[in-house]
Amino acid sequence: MTIMNRTQPITLLICALGGEGGGVLTEWLVDVARHAGYAAQSTSIPGVAQRTGATTYYVEVFPVPLAELGGRKPVFSLSPVPGALDAIVSSELLETTRQIGNGMSSRERTLVISSSSRTLTTAERMELGDGRADAQRLVDVIKAFSREHHVFDMGTAARESGTIVSAVMLGAVAGSGLFPFPREAYEQVVRGGGDKISKMAEASLRGFAKAFDAVNAPRQQAAMVTGLLATSQDEAPATAALPQAVASLFPPAVHDLLALGHARVLDYQDADYARLYVERLQKVLAAERSADPAAAQGFAITREMARWLALWMAFDDIVRVAELKSRASRARRVRDEVKAGDHDIVKVYDHFKPGAPEFAALLPDSLANRVTAWDRRRATPWALPLKVGSHSVFGMASLRLLASMRWLRRRGQRFAQEQALIERWLDAVARGTQAHWRLGHEIALCGRLIKGYGTTNERGKHNLLHVIDHLAIAPLPDGAPSARADAIAAARTAALADEAGTALDAALVRHGAPPRPVKAVPVRWVRQPRGLATAAQAKSKAH
């Protein structure tokens, strides 16, 4: 803390989310001040923010004990004053930055203590791709606009202490020395009256202590910050065993992703399929070598294709899902995820709803077509909602049975269809690369559009093929490869903007390509409510 100005109140803004105990925290702080003999005031604007929204609390403490004020009462502000705050303590990284963005924090005066943990907003979570705000950027803002800052994971500190974050925030405030109160004063208030300490109070005190030390001991705090930075970096991909024979065919730059991809395809089907993967990737490599002999781009296309090709070739189907869900490793993962005790029994029910297409996928053409035709004739497509207890003998047996149908997959209709589509995409990448390295690269990156299962997967494939046909191959107003590359890049981002594909169509049209064909949807007849007959109808009735 800098030299305390004894003629002005000490000001603290608290940012929290609904249900994080911000109210309790302010009550604690005011009580600590009162017991220590200082004038203090807190205000808040809870409203409906209690329902998971962001809210703030504001505390002012006069730095001179009441006894020394000669009966004078300080006049406290009810709301935080931008640029006139001594400290901001916040339980959520984005909210910290938001308040700084509101002009609250000043480089000259404000100490910012923030949690590094994120509670993602709905807007961030609902994106088709990755809509998360860049945590590093948020931390940079804190660094740039604070006199002093402490950033550590309050969420984890609270969890480890078995308490809620408000106790951790109190510890952080105490540890920062913002207020002229000793540590004991805070702990006394948390402990509360009564001689015996409640379990809750104990947990709160544990959380308090963690944060107190984190903020009080600069070395630890520094470690925590670097810890945060480390975690915000993507961890290096684990390198799977790559057969020498395969490795020798590709430059080292590709090996890490190649190893993962090769292992994935092998695990998905069999050695033949893995061989096919390698052959396909070699085509791409050849094309890239001719386009970029000096490897100035570090074989970026081949690397990306090693990734996306493997993912597409290992397309999700019921066989794959059954395989993944019936593994012992998965059962273990579920046990920790639900935090089951050693003596607890865990029952796991998996939600499946396979439709006709999922089954048709495993049948040869003639049969498959009949099934899908039958399904199309129905008013609503047929699907079988299942709740399979994978902890039960029957459940596990049926999962394993399904998983063992791998051999059927190869003979199934979908397998053939997927291979055909993959070839089309592969071909486009190869041609594109020969025409212009960037063009090939952009088409390769479009592999990101192919995702998962059912309708999502269908949508992705339609989008990808449309992009290839109309932006990579068909004539365009500006057919220059670089222009095509730009167009494809734009279309790819647009495709991830909204489910309906509105943005994608706009992007397509913008670059002179036709929008995607309108898909036929079953129309449900809605009777007209008691509207009066139109003049025309009235006439026709008359005659």
Next chain:
Amino acid sequence: MEVSFSKEIEALRLGEGDTFHGEGILAITKGLLQSGVAYVGGYQGAPVSHLLDVMVQAKPYMDELGVHVEACSNEASAAAMLGASIHYPLRGAVTWKSIVGTNVAADALSNLSSPGVRGGVLIVVGEDYGEGASVIQERTHAYALKSSMCLLDPRPDLGVMVNMVEHGFRLSETSNMPCIMELRIRTCHVRGSFECKDNLPPAVSTRALIEEPAGFDYMRLAHPPVTFRHEKLKGEERLPAARRYIAEHQLNELIPGKHEDLGIIVQGGLYNALIRSLQQLGLADAFGATDIPLLVLNVTYPLVPEEVADFCAGKRAVLVVEEGQPEYIEQEIATLLRRRDIQTALHGCDLLPPAGELGVEALAGGLAPFVERYLPGSAQQSSNESAHGWLAGNRERRAAVAAQSGTPLPNRPPSFCIGCPERPVFSALKLAQQDSGPVHIAADIGCHAFGTFEPFSMGHSILGYGMSLASRAGVSPMMQRRVLSIMGDGGFWHNGLLTGVQSALFNGDDAVLMIFKNGYTSATGTQDIISTPDDEVKAHAVDKQQSLVDKNQTIESTLKGLGVQWLRTVHTYDVSKMRSTLNDAFTSSFNGLKVIIAEGECQLERQRRIKPWIASLLKKGERVVRVKYGVDEDVCNGDHACIRLSGCPTLTIKDNPDPLKVDPVAVVIDGCVGCGLCGANAHAATLCPSFYRAEVVQNPKWHERLLHSLRGAVVRVLQPA
């Protein structure tokens, strides 16, 4: 409601010599008891909910004092309750959220103000204005003016506020005018202290009953011809009496300052913000000693002309600090000065922002030019420059941060709680509109209004509490497809039953009404209503985890009684059923009012009941089943369709553990209450098969263990690594 206010109730019992520590609104509550209030009523709503909540829970103590407490069905019934003070020497207080509550109460308030009151009447309104407000931004001031009610706006110091409660009653009694006390959001939630007095048991009370009704007195009726007399009385007797009382007891505070040729007239509620902005300009110290004289209006209507005139006379300029529009006080002062031909320059909205909350920064922004113009003296110059520097600094910093953080930060509006029973209905509604086509949705006030936020973004209009069904009356006859009206059970009882249902039935309207039956007025703080499950039911429930709202059928029987023929009740977590029921309602050949009751108890209340129950079972070592949903990270396709259909805070995303994949995967984090929506959506919308439901059995019975171990043995044989 499951929340306990035992601590606050203890504070109400404090007496002479004790010091009260706590929130503003509770200080007001204590002030009412110290003033000998005989009856209290109101309708809950932020920021004044606690006043009523605490009093309702304090019933035993209220009975001790002989005070009657009524949780009214809406603000109109609360205002009408004040009729008791027309004839009888009873001090009465009611409370609600303003402006909306005052709008609902307006009719009764007019009819109360016309004959005037004998017993003191205090209306405590939460002025829900500015940051944190949840309603349209209008001033309660207008009602005080039009109905001739006194308007108190005490400075946010607990001592002053409590003092003004007592004065409010006396002022009301001496002037026969009802008094409104407006408290801004932060004033209600300010934590401070004041020296208590003993509570005053009312002379006439539930313990000391009125023997005989008052004699017939036409003057006490709001009915012609006496209403014409009433109007004259307001101007000739009541307002003058009020002004006399205000002046005699110096309810408005005069604070001297060395620059006697200047002055600031401020609403009491804004005093602290004004002092802080004067500090920022170096014109006041931390204890409120100011260089510019202040007239602090703890009563903003009526003004005392002499008081204002004396303050302004001989000054070069006066600044009126008044929040919200129109600037009634400034206008009245202008008229007053003009009439008396006082040449003092008057400032207000010309320097201060005419709309929005007057925070310290906004105030300082208006004060600075005032000071510049009238105090160009060197003394002020420096501090004024520093103030300019501070204001400019804020502007620059905001720009700089915006530049550095690049894309604007995503908003974080409030949303449905974890496991909220209302979320699944919007999931179903999203799916139903995929089947039957988009519909016009008349939304309403309540938690369900969160459906207007992402990921649902549904609702075309909000016309007031319980107004959704009425607000579609002009739309549905013009609309090819049917219109859906959404209403909570709170809104249904507050207003919707009569303005909506009765009207739709009477006119034979073709309408679809969705009633969220969660058992409480949840958005205002889960207060009980007539359709709340009884405490006995809760006490006797074998499985306390289940929703209990189905145990109270008041809404259903009321609707049947009114003659609703198409009525379906659906458990909200059954998304498929809700989807098909909505489709039926949209396409049915039945042309009358179709009501769907979405049944599911408020999760907040359920959890408050469940947590202690589970804890007690575990303590006794009894069997407990805990449900949590999860997502298989290797099956999840990273498309987040499930999130776009739910928005539950515990269904979020994390980095993809698969190094080949780039998009984050969905994950269910701690805090999941196992409501079942994830599973229901996975089936209803045919999402990817990554969702699982896990049931964790704690303290299982011996045969359970045996079965499980046998099972486990076989399963492990079948499982690959």
